[in-house]
Amino acid sequence: MVGTEQAHSGSPKSKLSRIYGIASFAVLCSIVAFISYMVYEGSANGTAELCGNAFGQLIVWSIILFFFRKKLDVNQRLAIACLATSAYILFDKRQDIQVAFDTKEARGVMANAKGVDPVQLSSQHPNNRLLRAIADANKASLASQERLQALDTGAEPSTLGEDFGSDAPRSKLIVYRDAARTAASNSRSARAAIDGIFREEADRLRTQLREYMPNGMVSSTLEGQRKRHLRDSLLLQRYWDARIEFYDVIEKRVAHLVDNFGQYTTEKSGKITYAANEAAARHNALLKEQAAAIEKIESAQNAVTQAQMYYKEGWERLTSGGGG
Known part of the structure; x- marks a missing residue:
């Protein structure tokens, strides 16, 4: 029985799901960092609030996916939770991201718009x-x-x-x-x-x-x-x-x-x-x-x-x- 579990944990499918889990977590971290930089400009308060929202969503998805533990291993559940959280954050902050890009563009425009109302x-x-x-x-x-x-x-x-x-x-x-x-x-x-x-x-x-x-x-x-x-x-x-x-x-x-x-x-x-x-x-x-x-x-x-x-x-x- 022990030998079977060890073999299962080292199977190509298990390794692939682990890669998915790590990659999806990296994607989530990248999105949080991107929004923190673009929207909050590195503000500690804004970044803390964003991280808190991301962590809360991860907990929610982890609880939901726990009921699918017989069909999904821990890495697969992590991957799904991270991707779902990433999608939620991008959707929730879509206007803020657009405004951040607009702000960057506006600064460039206004810097060369002397005399224009x-x-x-x-x-x-x-x-x-x-x-x-x-x-x-x-x-x-x-x-x-x-x-x-x-x-x-x-x-x-x-x-x-x-x-x-x-x-x-x-x-x-x-x-x-x-x-x-x-x-x-x-x-x-x-x-x-x-x-x-x-x-x-x-x-x-x-x-x-x-x-x-x-x-x-x-x-x-x-x-x-x-x-x-x-x-x-x-x-x-x-x-x-x-x-x-x-x-x-x-x-x-x-x-x-x-x-x-x-x-x-x-x-x-x-x-x-x-x-x-x-x-x-x-x-x-x-x-x-x-x-x-x-x-x-x-x-x-x-x-x-x-x-x-x-x-x-x-x-x-x-x-x-x-x-x-």
């Missing part, structure tokens, strides 16, 4: 998912910027662009005061609309990306967008807070002129002289508040402009081989 690059390489994702994100961002710009230009009534002069009739002062009040109200509405605009942009981009990107890439892209939205939202809120403060001060200042109409004189230089010292002090205090509000607007506007330039320069670095 994302939409043009995507149209030139329609099958590249990464370039398509960048183009979709860019279009969604531009749509939001147009809406934000519309809020900016629509907040201030045209009346505030006119020089009313402190010697204007009382009726005109009232119109100007009301226009400042309307501008402040519009600015508060614009400030409140910022988060909603960014939220709609994120929802639109999420829907687009899910059509052709794996979930992991969708999440990472949206996370980058979320961080940008957070930065931009804080900057824009600061900007609109300054605008609101400015219009509130304008309303108070013109209302002060309306309330004291006929009790002050205006010199040719524009200087206003009040009959009452208390009214003059109030007027001077409002002028200081107005000057401070203007400084806040200019500071906030500069911060917004710098952020926009940073994003633009970031794309220029990407498309000139300078990195992100």
Whole structure:
């Protein structure tokens, strides 16, 4: 009996099944290494997760094939388990692998695409998912910027662009005061609309990306967008807070002129002289508040402009081989 088993274990069929087992295990290891390099770029966390998935699949297939032990020896079961696990991993990571190839291609394309916008690059390489994702994100961002710009230009009534002069009739002062009040109200509405605009942009981009990107890439892209939205939202809120403060001060200042109409004189230089010292002090205090509000607007506007330039320069670095 012992001699029979030894002879069986050394038979050509047994040796062949052993070769199959070792070869299939080598194939599995090669696929894991390939995906680790291409998809996770050697990341320890990504590779560990991939190896964990592969090991789990091997265990599952080993349990299933254990019930076929009478028909299959251990090497044959190992070969089948390794090949099945390899097929599963390749199928499960098929989108990630494609994105990895697209990423490699996109890096090469963007390194020599200075002066070309994302939409043009995507149209030139329609099958590249990464370039398509960048183009979709860019279009969604531009749509939001147009809406934000519309809020900016629509907040201030045209009346505030006119020089009313402190010697204007009382009726005109009232119109100007009301226009400042309307501008402040519009600015508060614009400030409140910022988060909603960014939220709609994120929802639109999420829907687009899910059509052709794996979930992991969708999440990472949206996370980058979320961080940008957070930065931009804080900057824009600061900007609109300054605008609101400015219009509130304008309303108070013109209302002060309306309330004291006929009790002050205006010199040719524009200087206003009040009959009452208390009214003059109030007027001077409002002028200081107005000057401070203007400084806040200019500071906030500069911060917004710098952020926009940073994003633009970031794309220029990407498309000139300078990195992100």
